[in-house]
Amino acid sequence: xxxxxxxxxQTMALLAATAALAIGVGCSSTPKxxxxxxxxxxxxxxxxxxxxxxxxxGLDDAVELVKAGKFADAIPKLRKALEEEPKSAEAAFYLxxxxxxxxxxxxxxxxxxxxxxxxxxxxxxxxxxxxAIYLEEPPRPDQAIPVLSKALSNEPDxxxxxxxxxxAYGLKGDIxxxxxxxxxxxxxxxxxxxxxxxxxxxxxxxxxxxxxxxxAKAAEGLDDVPTLVTIARMLGPGKAFTDxxxxxxxxxxxxxxxxxxxxxxGLCKHELDQEKEASLDFEQAIKxxxxxxxxxxxxxxxxxxxxxxxxxxxxLKKAWELGKDTPIGKQAKDKLDGKKPxxxxxxxxxxxGGGKPAPPAPPPPPKK
Numbered sequence: 001x002x003x004x005x006x007x008x009x010q011t012m013a014l015l016a017a018t019a020a021l022a023i024g025v026g027c028s029s030t031p032k033x034x035x036x037x038x039x040x041x042x043x044x045x046x047x048x049x050x051x052x053x054x055x056x057x058g059l060d061d062a063v064e065l066v067k068a069g070k071f072a073d074a075i076p077k078l079r080k081a082l083e084e085e086p087k088s089a090e091a092a093f094y095l096x097x098x099x100x101x102x103x104x105x106x107x108x109x110x111x112x113x114x115x116x117x118x119x120x121x122x123x124x125x126x127x128x129x130x131x132a133i134y135l136e137e138p139p140r141p142d143q144a145i146p147v148l149s150k151a152l153s154n155e156p157d158x159x160x161x162x163x164x165x166x167x168a169y170g171l172k173g174d175i176x177x178x179x180x181x182x183x184x185x186x187x188x189x190x191x192x193x194x195x196x197x198x199x200x201x202x203x204x205x206x207x208x209x210x211x212x213x214x215x216a217k218a219a220e221g222l223d224d225v226p227t228l229v230t231i232a233r234m235l236g237p238g239k240a241f242t243d244x245x246x247x248x249x250x251x252x253x254x255x256x257x258x259x260x261x262x263x264x265x266g267l268c269k270h271e272l273d274q275e276k277e278a279s280l281d282f283e284q285a286i287k288x289x290x291x292x293x294x295x296x297x298x299x300x301x302x303x304x305x306x307x308x309x310x311x312x313x314x315x316l317k318k319a320w321e322l323g324k325d326t327p328i329g330k331q332a333k334d335k336l337d338g339k340k341p342x343x344x345x346x347x348x349x350x351x352x353g354g355g356k357p358a359p360p361a362p363p364p365p366p367k368k
Contacts, residue, residue: 135167145168
């Protein structure tokens with residue numbers, strides 16, 4: 001066990017370009033540096049691979065402190081155990097883990113895991129922890145892959161190792177190898193977190209249509225609103241609009257006061273030719289945030305498609321007035337003037353209303 005750390009087609013591009021998802025619950029795309037709790041109990045006593053290595057006095061006490069989460073108290077005992085028996089893989093492993101948990105020198109923790117593996121190459125937890133360090137920012141996948149591959153030769157069905165290997169290959173853009181590792185892990189443990197990680201890897205490597213079924217399946221087992229909305233954002237480019245609506249139904253059912261969620265769902269309904277239903281979502285977004293520029297713009301476009309030109313132009317004018325120099329404002333003015341819109345709006349702009357922007361896709365599940 002390891003310690004936990006843990007983007008529609010053209011009609012949708014403008015919102016995706018100019019409005020990151022609004023959300024009222026806290027979430028960040030990258031874990032902040034902080035003390036990390038254990039995902040589960042740490043591994044039990046490790047069998048030392050070298051026969052000549054003696055079990056140091058006091059090691060058992062140190063291990064109990066680690067299991068109790070008293071990492072700072074365990075460190076001096078573990079150092080003393082290593083002084084007594086430098087070949088103790090177990091002491092080196094627990095010392096590396098305790099150093100990480102107390103925010104100590106990451107390089108020292110790395111050295112401890114390497115030392116543990118030198119004396120017990122089959123110590124899977126040390127291999128996975130070492131690989132996880134290599135996969136932290138800035139990631140070093142070329143160093144992580146050999147460590148993970150060697151560990152998997154000893155334990156080929158280990159899900160954390162397979163997950164990290166898939167993540168490492170994904171960082172390199174090697175989709176076949178990444179997919180092979182992820183699919184092997186999912187075959188053993190088809191958890192929503194693993195499906196989300198796999199789908200995110202495919203999406204980030206520009207394979208949204210392949211990512212969509214994995215993301216949709218992941219959403220079925222997830223309840224966290226920021227993650228659900230992030231999945232919906234990725235389902236659009238994958239043209240999985242029915243799934244997009246379903247996922248946003250679930251998110252809105254849990255948190256129905258965010259205007260952006262309704263605009264996102266309205267756009268997915270628009271792609272399904274459910275124009276009246278889409279208009280209702282845009283109108284609901286405006287009720288929540290009357291100054292939400294994107295909602296006015298897309299309501300205007302939807303009304304125009306329903307042959308309600310008079311009101312449609314009113315909404316487009318309102319969108320233009322809310323930000324004449326923004327991408328949405330310029331697009332609204334072009335439509336009012338009868339100009340052909342750009343194929344794609346600029347990306348990366350914050351929403352013109354609708355609350356705080358939501359994060360991009362979260363990172364994969366805990367690597368450690």
